[in-house]
Amino acid sequence: MQRKILVAALVLLLCMALVGACTKPAQKPAEPAKPAEEPKEFNVGFIYVGPVGDAGWTWAHDQGRQYLEKNVPGVKTYFVESVPEGADCEREIRRLVEQSNCKVVFTTSFGFMDGTLNVAKEYPDRVFMHCSGYKMDKNMGNYFGRMYQPRYLSGIVAGKMTKSNKIGYVAAFSIPEVVRGINAFTLGVRSVNPKATVKVVWTNTWYDPAKEKEAAKSLLAVGCDVIAQHQDTPGPQQAAQEAGKYGVGYNSDMSSFAPKAHLTAPVWNWGPYYVRVVKAVMDGTWKPEAYWGGMADGIVDLAPFGPMVPDDVKKLVEDKKQEIISGKWDVFWGPIKDQSGKVRVAEGQKMTDQEMLSFDWFVEGVEGTIK
Amino acid sequence: MDWVLAVSICQAAVTAGTPILFAALGEILAERAGVLNLGVEGMMLVGAVSGFLVTVRTGSPWLGLLGALVAGGLMALIHAALCVGLRANQVVSGLALTLFGTGLSGYLGKPVIGVPAPSTFRTVEVPVLADIPFLGPVVFGHDYLVYISYLLVPALWFFLYRTRPGLHMRAVGENPAAADAMGINVGWTRYIYTVAGGVLAGAGGAYLSLAYAPTWLENMTAGRGWIAVALVIFAGWNPLVALAGSYLFGGVDALGLRIQAVGTVVPSFFLSMLPYIFTILVLLVSTRGGRRLGAPGALGLAYDREGH
Incomplete structure (x- = not known):
């Protein structure tokens, strides 16, 4: 019996270590960095299909996330990496909305399209942006670049x-x-x-x-x-x-x-676009759009x-x-x-x-x- | 298909097969002692990242390799402690180890993403032998890790079938109660070979991050650990067949890509499917009539002297 408890405890420990290593918010929610200057926080979430360390697709989106945090005061970002495509992603998107109180969520792979749409219907007061798909709603847009x-x-x-x-x-x-x-x-x-x-x-x-x-x-x-x-x-x-x-x-x-x-x-440069979307949502000027930007916007470059x-x-x-x-x-x-x-x-x-x-x-x- | 292409395919089969070969040899050791370890993928990843980290810090790929061996062994030690020491379910623990290794390696590797390795295992042609037509470049035009794997295969075969400790190990995997009665320490034997298996899986990972790629990227094994597990069954738990099998698995991938480059229209999906079809066929043939050819009798079963 003791042995079984020990096994269970060890397995639990392994699982916790795994969860800890995989899903880390970009910043801990408990530490408001400069409370005096920025009393109001605006949380933005990102769902990635791969690890941020892939040096490719997800890495480029994560650069955009960091750019957003640096360039828009008061914005705090959260991300979940290596999220499987399909219905599973709904849980992660919901988590960003519920637990991290994200006002805007970017989902950055084609396979997140239907999941994003489903969650968007549940939270009409939040904005959802899906990358590389084609579905839209009153509070959901999609975006891509003319690579x-x-x-x-x-x-x-x-x-x-x-x-x-x-x-x-x-x-x-x-x-x-x-x-x-x-x-x-x-x-x-x-x-x-x-x-x-x-x-x-x-x-x-x-x-x-x-x-x-x-x-x-x-x-x-x-x-x-x-x-x-x-x-x-x-x-x-x-x-x-x-x-x-x-x-x-x-x-x-x-x-x-x-x-x-x-x-x-040929490279992606998501940062300026993320800034534009988040600023529009903050100002209340955001409208759902199907965005396919080219070199003129700088979203793709060499x-x-x-x-x-x-x-x-x-x-x-x-x-x-x-x-x-x-x-x-x-x-x-x-x-x-x-x-x-x-x-x-x-x-x-x-x-x-x-x-x-x-x-x-x-x-x-x-x-x-x-x- | 011309000559140059044939040489290039066979050479690629050896390179692509080597990481799988290391991992499969390790898994043969563990399974021969009766411990099924499905954590190969996780152990390879932790081996790959440790090897790369140590190489970046010290500048020596050999120290990196050592780091990978130690890391792979430590990962396997977790599995051994759970399954041998505490008699946990081997399948569950192995799967947990893979998940754990995937997360841990991603976490450890964060600082070295995009960092080029200061030094890696480079191709060292064996003098004289490398000049033999066809065989020269295919067999003797590789790096040290490949040559080590060549030596490892006959060495393990000899150890398994021709030495006393090898016999003891197989006895533990076949019938631990009988081995116990013979005076062999079942627990220790299983600990040792599970850890040895992890060490070899670590070597397979190090081959990816220090010789093949050579760089660290998250999840870079891309399922090779699972192929190694399948290969062990394919090989009937025999190191010599594992050698042939891993080059076959590696070669089919290389073949699929090269056939496209030459411009022949064979669907690439079909070629990627072949190794797995072989595995299923071997399984079918070897289990006909309810017999499990080559599978250790007590594979996957925890041993308890009181019998429960």
Whole structure:
């Protein structure tokens, strides 16, 4: 009997240690930092799909959270990391509302969409913002960024830097978001180097550093000398560095992982948007919106270039960037041909957001299949 | 498929298989002594993060490896204390260990995210042998940890089947009551091999963070601990078969990616499925007629001298 109690106590201890390690609020609620200056606290919550230490997607959102806390006085943030997608997330969202008294909750993965909507209906006086989905309500909006714009720019760099005219692309899943990125990147590559092709390898995972690295190695083995990626870890660039080739990152400036290979990276910059939303809610001016911001808003951008990128390439990218920001031109404006050479978007025609959000074909120059 | 590609696939099979091999060898030790440890994933993660932390602090990957071995062993000690010492349910304790290890490694690793390792295990080609066509690069074009795993496999096989302590250990796993009657200390034997299993799982983790990746990212094992557990069954608790099996598991992943890079249209999902189908087939074949070929008789059962 004593033994059973001891076992139970030990298991309980393990569980508590686990919970303690996994779900930590960003700050302890019991310590108001400067009560004299900021009497009124405004709590904001974040739900992450991965660990903040992934150096990729979730890390970028967490940078945005820290930016928000630094730039809006009186805001206190809470976050829960590694929340599984699906119905489970509802409990965590509710916890942020009930226990941490969050006025605004950001849920940062596609799979949180329905859960966010359900909780939003329960708390009509709070605001919920869901990233990368499409559902809305009176107190729920969604937001995302036009990542394809900086991807096009990173394609220009890759197209200029390749010598073998073969560029590898390590991609997670064949969903429209990823296909759109590959297409934008390839259009960028071919705008400066029509002979170059982009070879795609699917890993069927968002997060497996070793497998992503292996995928990059397989591309290097068939002669690719620049490796781009749509994954959540820096594995592909590390493979490029080991082979003495170049890499284009994603999500955040991953240059520290592979300094010799790092050309640039299309990156997320959520901070200013989080500030804007939270300020609007504080002022009472917030309205539900479906936000898809581009480079003009700064929500997506290009990481600083590596030292090997020559000045004329930097200038080329900068010019194109200004064209995109000014609205004079965008990536998916015709003429665009598909893999078979058929014109899919005619000269003078522009793809609509709806068409871009359901991309299911590759542009000319991509080697690979959507399956 | 050309020659260069074949070499590259086989080479990748060895690299991708090595972390699984270390962990599977460790699990064979524990299970042969009768202790089922489902905490492999957790032990690998804690090993990976400890190895990386020590390497960052000291600059030496060898000290890092030592740290990973110790950390993996300590994790297994928790399992041993619960399951052998207190006779808790081994499945529950193992699962708890995986959850615990995932959380603990994430917590410990916070300060070193994005920090490049000052030094890692690099490829060291074996002189002369590395020049043999095909076999040279595939077998002898790796880092020290891979060579250590080569030596470990026959050593463990010899220990298991050709030495007295190995026989004692197997006796404890097959029939602890009989072993006890023979004068073997069942509790101590199980403690020792469970911890040894954790040490090897730690080595598997260190391979990921110090040689393969080499960096620390949360949850970087991505399920390899579970593959190792499946591999032990696949291998019929035999280190030699585990070697072949881990390269098969690793090779199928490498093959799936390389086939895509060459441009052949075989669905990648299909290829990722193959190792698991093999495991199920082996299970089917080996359990036909109610017999469990190779599985230690007392696997998963706590031993109590009074028999309850």
